[in-house]
Amino acid sequence: MDKVQILRKISQIFFFIYFIFFTSFCLCFFGLIEKFILKGSFGSLVLKLVVIIVLTLLFGRVFCGWMCPFGFLMELSYKLRAKIYKLKKLPKVSEELHNKLIYFKYLVMILSLVLTYYLATYAFCKVCPIGFLTNLYGTVISLIILITFLIASFFLPMTFCRYFCPLGAFLSIFSIRPLFILKTNNNCVKCRLCEFKCPMQIKITENVNQKECIRCFECKSSCKKGGISFSIK
Structure with missing residues (x-):
């Protein structure tokens, strides 16, 4: 953890x-x-x-x-x-x-x-x-x-x-357009491990639905490549 x-x-x-x-x-x-x-x-x-x-x-x-x-x-x-x-x-x-x-x-x-x-x-x-x-x-x-x-x-x-x-x-x-958003970055290899761990069933590698995301960061924690960022858009 x-x-x-x-x-x-x-x-x-x-x-x-x-x-x-x-x-x-x-x-x-x-x-x-x-x-x-x-x-x-x-x-x-x-x-x-x-x-x-x-x-x-x-x-x-x-x-x-x-x-x-x-x-x-x-x-x-x-x-x-x-x-x-x-x-x-x-x-x-x-x-x-x-x-x-x-x-x-x-x-x-x-x-x-x-x-x-x-x-x-x-x-x-x-x-x-x-x-x-x-x-x-x-x-x-x-x-x-x-x-x-x-x-x-x-x-x-x-x-x-x-x-x-x-x-x-x-x-x-x-939360449709929050200041800080969750998004994939250039390190993402589309392995979809983040999606397998998302409890809200969000298609993270395609488009993070900000209003459905509860900011549990399970996706970010599960990513082995550092392919997910939480930063100002």
Whole structure:
């Protein structure tokens, strides 16, 4: 494990522990948006939303790959399977189906906001998988969703992040053209080892989809030629 991955694991563990044991500490900026719809203000938590958006504009979806507690659990799930079965390539779905499903999370995002507005309730918070662990708005439904997607991620990496997460959908809007981008360089030999290790099923050797990339840097760590760069475009 290289230094970047070590730092990322430290970050993930820190935010996971902080999120679980300090229930008043909510990282969910989507919840802040729901709060604005319901109450007309962000309150004292607006700084969190601003910081996360700025980070996304600069570096892409680093929240997803470095801070999200549910993303951390799902990563542990698929890596457990990879270790048990000694997988050299992560499981994938067909490209045609994958390219359609990645837009489903935008529908979830819009639906959550519409329900929040018309039902006057925290629609997404009520079913948020991580909400059950923190007791913020945990329900039986959130527990079922938590278990379902942990199992799903065991078979297909980051299932929730790829296709269902409204937070990821919201952040992807700000990460279409981040200042720092992930890209291949002249050292790339098109071996596709990076693609075999990408949990988001991104065609890295063809064109890195910045808005789908969660900045886990598994591709960069797996490249033996130094063929992937993360720098200002």
